[in-house]
Amino acid sequence: MKYEAPETIDQAIDIYSKFNGSKKILAGGTDVLVQLRTDIVRPEMVMNIKKINSLHEFCIVDGYWKIGAAVSASKITKNTAFISEWPGIAEGVGLIGSTQIQNRATLVGNLSNASPAADGIPALVAANAKVEIVGQQGSRVKDVYSLIEGPGKLHLSKDEFITHILIPLQRDRSADCYLRFIPRTEMDIAVVGCGVNLSVKNQSISSAKIVLGAVGPKVIFADEAAELVLNSRLDKDVILKLQRMCEEIATPISDKRGSIRFRRQVAGVLAKRALQKAYARALEVS
Amino acid sequence: MKKVHVSTTINGTLKEFLCDTRETLLDALRDHMLLTGTKEGCGTGDCGSCSVIFDGDVICSCLTLAAEAEGRNIETIEGMAEGGELHVLQKKFLEHAALQCGICTPGILMASKALLKKNNNPSEEEARFWLAGNLCRCTGYDKIINAVLDAAREIREESDGV
Amino acid sequence: MAFDNVSAKSFKVVGTRPERPDGIEKVTGQARFGADAYLPGMLHGAILRSPHAHAKILSIDISALENDKSVKAVVTRNDFECNLTGEDWNILENIMAGEKALYDGHAIAAVACSSLLEAKDALKKIIVQYEILPHVTDVEEAMKENAPVIREGSARSSVPKGMHPNIVGYHESGHGDVEAGFKEADLILEENFRTEAAHQGYIEPHACLATMMPDGKGEVWCCTQGHFNVAKVCAKLLGSDASQIRVTASEIGGGFGGKTAVFIEPVALALSKKATHPVKIVMSRNEIFRATGPTSSTSMHVKIGMKKNGKITAAEGTFKLQGGAFPGSPMAESAMCAFAPYELDNVRSVGWDVMCNRPKQAAYRAPGSPMAAFAVESIIDEFCKRLKLDPIEVRLINAVTEGSKSSYGPKFQRIGLVETLEAAKSHPHYAAPIERGVGRGISCGFWFNFGGETCVSLALSEDGTASLSVGTPDIGGSRASMSQIVSEELNIPYEKVRATVADTATLGYNEISHGSRVTFATGLATIKAAQDMKKKLCLRAAKVWGLDEEAVYWEEGYVKPAGPNAGDHEPLSIADIAKTMGRTGGPIVGHYEASPEGAGVSFATHIVDAKVDKETGFTSIERYTVIQDAGKAIHPSYVEGQFQGGAAQGIGWALNEEYIYDKKGILQNAGFLDYRIPVASDLPKIDTEIIEVPNPGHPYGVRGVGETSICPPLAAIANAVSSSAGIRMKQLPMSPPKILEAMDDNNG
Structure with missing residues (x-):
């Protein structure tokens, strides 16, 4: 296995695009190293991108929070300005693994691994986040949702990799939330996840995105459910309907982490709770 | 297979080693430098036995390539006691009988050291969540948490000049 | 000099909490565990494992390795002894498959190379042809008429004729007339219960470093609960002699019964013999889950009859335990422990040992008892709810006491069940109001204790300090408690005793550290060895003074003349005698070697508050209290540690830990990510109360805890x-x- 550690983005593009064999990008390494160890991947080349300064960027540029591919989860959850603006995204990032994992794992890595159960993704999708991609042909921007093809797969060509996540600035009177369900209090993969991003006007919900994780091959927009809560104040009957609707919208599989029946039930519960929490947060900033 | 040359600082000393690119930092610490205080419990980042402090942050050395250590600063359990004097956490672990078999102890000590450096007054809940990535199968964590909180208290008292 | 029955009534050292002698090594990373040994020229071994639950091995093609310079040795079943029978054959069949792969993860072949990466690469070049066979992993399914047969002819003679070949053991115990007892009952409850296999989950992987020369002489360093057993098993499997294989027990990173079994040591020895180099094998966590023993999964049926006042009139249970692809599940222990806390006129327990396509079960902390208690104590709880009785009162009404005939046969000696229940009743936890949504649960539990072959040696040093050699690996702080015992007996400071786990060449045979036996048996042996030493000290002083043995006595660390007739000699301290022992007759060493009797059983009562999130099914443990009879706690901190550790493992088993097999019989959660043992944030503080009802069979009253x-x-x-x-x-x-x-389902 070849090991590369370029120091500039141009070098990285050059090395990565010219290497024809199987290859992996190493940022935090918390997924890649496990896959190496368990023989899930046997890349001929690994490219460590942590030496590239620009990939450590974490700041606001042109109306977007720009998070570099080498920024660790703990850097994100330590940024108070970011947390207060996007508490839900921060919640998702903060749930990726233990303290030790947090110090290494990256949000771009979580996205690139494209696990249906990734904790980082639902809130990003609910926030309409985008990614910046580089390759031989230059760079391009794509939204996170359409970037994901399916479990473990992104719509990227062989020479391309992600350099940054771009999260639009949060609108006024708006807030997000991410909740997941696991059987323990820590250290598990989400059995169900739910990200919600909403705005309020006169105490009613004026816009909402509800995104379910781990209940389909990729995250699911619960648009019908989001429509249902529009103009509401989350009264009991609305909440109950929303819960049932999200149970229906979820398309989970049964596996070692949960049955179809269980995941549907919990998807409804989490959607309800995440929505209530995001709503309370939005009212607070209104 | 061509090996990679790595020079890195371990417990304050500059070290050099050759490694296979597939080897982890844990492999390098144990097999190349015989620093066997850092343990392997799972190899997949789920148990925390291999915790080391890497440029100031606690990480799993099993999830880090050995080659990534180039130019970094690594602290392991072997560097915790200084000048023949145990670290306050080490003393408290002994005092509170916070270890039974002791295999998870080095990792838990490294993670606890990182915690107390960041927050010398953690609540019980904060300590429990901070250490959630460090599995212990013997103790039920009770005495470990007591030792960590007592060490924090002593560190606070020392820094307050009490 | 009647030392035999001397018991220190008031203790100076026993019952205190000194720091453990192996502590500093363990907090500084210097303690050497199984994987921490390295030797010059050492190779790394790796094991190829079956990807199928049940398959005939048609061929193992290693030709691709023959010209591979990195490969120093390859072994398959053919490299082990071929004339084994009984349990020896079972062990060999388990650590290296013969004609069939019997479970996902079953070892097929092994290689040794200069590095682990090379060894893992080499395994990929071995081509194994399998004929996949139908498999079964469920205990009930395995007993059915058309179930795939794991292996013909494995059944013990206890099994009634005409049963399926997978049914390999039968146990029955009890007394009285159960049917008559049920007729007396005001209410009869019966129910089926199931439990899934749980793994011991020790954090340290199985690891060994072994050297074997072509002449059959071997050295093994390994993490084990019983190194004498490792020597015995390795000798048998490799056709060598137990005395030719010297085994040193490393520090052990948790065992809980799981390291009583032998898996990799014979493989490393066989590889070493072929390569004539030392070979190290360290299991991966994946291998540990797939190929070492979890405990049995169970299917149980329990029926109990009770009077309105809470008195049990009859109890009956059937306990079916699968033990993996080999006989030996602890079904008899399930059957024997199930009703042990209760004094019953009419009781009957039946156990069935069943084989499945799963790894050979291994002992796990009180094997068989927790599952049986789950079934029985759940029904008792249901009685309390239906008859509106207090759960502690009901248990007190039925509790066994000294002289009670146990459900499994013998009469109980002095025991402490009632004391744990009374302590529970007056514990602040039991009195605390129960918050809304929270449920409070009570249960009793029972486990045996035993002696087993034990040999220790206690040597006096010239400076008056003592070296204790024991042959039982220290799995719970036993070097601390043994040092306390020596200190207590000899009246020398705790710090002046050094306890060591000696290798197999140094002491006589020692039974494995299991069955909670070490503090009882090695503790008793240590007391006896110290008494033997005191006797020798007295003899030596008598000799120096020119007196008969009867004319001197031991008191508080000194040998003194017995009376005016003995003369006016200054008492001699241990240090005085030690200083001159080279000139006065040579080394002074205390010994003990026997299989001590008199082990005392132990009971516990636990109180737990749990809260279920009714929307998600998530359970949080809000409060936990362990009350247990320790007989006498030598080192209370480590007794508490055992109480807390057992409770924590029980919490994991109760809530989330399980072996999950897919339809092909492949283990789905062979890692700590999805085999969910409790993490620090899952647990509350675990309160403990040590009850001390002395075991009459031990000089200090110790029971296994x-x-x-x-x-x-x-x-x-x-x-x-x-x-x-x-x-x-x-x-x-x-x-x-x-x-x-x-x-x-309950809501319809």
Whole structure:
């Protein structure tokens, strides 16, 4: 296995695009190293991108929070300005693994691994986040949702990799939330996840995105459910309907982490709770 | 297979080693430098036995390539006691009988050291969540948490000049 | 000099909490565990494992390795002894498959190379042809008429004729007339219960470093609960002699019964013999889950009859345990422990040992007892709810005491069950108000204790300090408690004793550290060895003074003349005698070697508060209290540690830990990510109360304490969960999906 550690983005593009064999990008390494160890991947080349300064960027540029591919989860959850603006995204990032994992794992890595159960993704999708991609042909921007093809797969060509996540600035009177369900209090993969991003006007919900994780091959927009809560104040009957609707919208599989029946039930519960929490947060900033 | 040359600082000393690119930092610490205080419990980042402090942050050395250590600063359990004097956490672990078999102890000590450096007054809940990535199968964590909180208290008292 | 029955009535050192002698090594990373040994020229071994649950091995093609310079040795079944029978054959068949792969993860071949990466690469070049056979992993399914046969002819003679070949053991115990007893009952409850296999989950992987020369002489360094057993097994499997294989026990990173079995040591020796280099093997976590023993999964049926006042009139249970692809599940222990806390006129227990396509079960902390307690104590709890009785009172009404005939036969000597129940009743936890949504559960638990072959040696040094050599690996702080015992007996400071786990060449045979036996048996041996030394000290002083043995006596660390007739000699301290012992007759060493009798059983009562999130099925343990009879706690901190550790493992088993097999019989969760042992944030503080009802069979009153603590938690938590969720949980683990499912089913 070849090991590369370029120091500039141009070098990285050059090395990565010219290497024809199987290859992996190493940022935090918390997924890649496990896959190496368990023989899930046997890349001929690994490219460590942590030496590239620009990939450590974490700041606001042109109306977007720009998070570099080498920024660790703990850097994100330590940024108070970011947390207060996007508490839900921060919640998702903060749930990726233990303290030790947090110090290494990256949000771009979580996205690139494209696990249906990734904790980082639902809130990003609910926030309409985008990614910046580089390759031989230059760079391009794509939204996170359409970037994901399916479990473990992104719509990227062989020479391309992600350099940054771009999260639009949060609108006024708006807030997000991410909740997941696991059987323990820590250290598990989400059995169900739910990200919600909403705005309020006169105490009613004026816009909402509800995104379910781990209940389909990729995250699911619960648009019908989001429509249902529009103009509401989350009264009991609305909440109950929303819960049932999200149970229906979820398309989970049964596996070692949960049955179809269980995941549907919990998807409804989490959607309800995440929505209530995001709503309370939005009212607070209104 | 061509090996990679790595020079890195371990417990304050500059070290050099050759490694296979597939080897982890844990492999390098144990097999190349015989620093066997850092343990392997799972190899997949789920148990925390291999915790080391890497440029100031606690990480799993099993999830880090050995080659990534180039130019970094690594602290392991072997560097915790200084000048023949145990670290306050080490003393408290002994005092509170916070270890039974002791295999998870080095990792838990490294993670606890990182915690107390960041927050010398953690609540019980904060300590429990901070250490959630460090599995212990013997103790039920009770005495470990007591030792960590007592060490924090002593560190606070020392820094307050009490 | 009657030392035999001397018992220190008031203790100076026993019962205190000194720091452990192996502590500094363990907090500084210097302690050497199984994987921490390295030798010059050392090779790394790796094992190829079956990807199938049940398959005929048609061929193993290693030709690709023949010209591979990195490969120093390859072994398959052919490299081991071929004339084994009984349990020796079972062990060999388990550590290296013969004609069939019997479970996912079954070892097929092994290689040794200069590095582990090379060894793993080499394994990929071995081509194995399998003929996949039908498999079975469920205990009930394995007993059915058309179930795939694991192996013909494995059944013990106890099994009635005409049963399926997978049924390999039968046990029956009890007394009285159960049918008559049920007729006397005001209420009869019966129910089926299931539990899934749980792994011991020690954090340290199995590891060894072995050297074997072509002449059959071997050296092994390994993490084990019983190194003498490792020597014995390795010698048999490799056709060598037990005395030719010297085994040194490393520090052990947790065992809980799982390291009583032998897996990799014979393989490393066989590789070493071929390569004539030392070979190290360290199991990966994946291998540990797939190929070492979890405990049995069970299917149980329990029926109990009770009077309105809470008195049990009859009890009956059937306990079916699968033990993996080999005989030996602890079904007899399940049957024997199930009703042990209760004095019953009419009781009958039946156990069935069943084989499946799973790894050979290994002992796990009180093997068999926790599951049986789950079934029985759940029903007792249900009686309390239906008859509106207090759960502690009902247990007190039926509790066994000294002289009670146990459900499994013998009469109990002095025991402490009632004391644990009384302590529970007056514990602040039991009196605390129960918050809304929270359920409180109670359970009792029982486990045996035993002696076993034990040999220790206590040597006096010239400076008056003592070196104790024991042959039982220290799995719970025993070097601390043994040092305390020596200190107590000899009146020398705790720090002046050094306890070492000696290798197999140094002492006589020592039974494995299991069955909670070390503090009892090695402790008793240590007391006896110290008494032997005191006797020798007296003899030596008598000799120096020119007196008869009877004319001197031992008191508080000194040998003194017995009276005026003995003359006016200054008492001699141990140090005085030690200083001159080279000139006065040579080394002074105390010994003990025997299989001590007199082990005392132990009971516990646990109280737990649990809260179920009724929307998600998530259970949080809010409060936990362990009350257990320790007989006499030598080092209370480590006794508490055993109580807390057992409770924590029980919490994991009750709530989330399980072996999950897919339809092909492949283990789905062979790692700590999805085999969910409790993490620090999952648990509350675990309160402990040590009860001391002395065991009459031990000079200090010690009872084994390590295992009983895992017996009550499954039931106590199930009872708490059932109260909180408003349903009776009859299946473990009570994971969130299972709780929601049970609630849904209950709501129709």
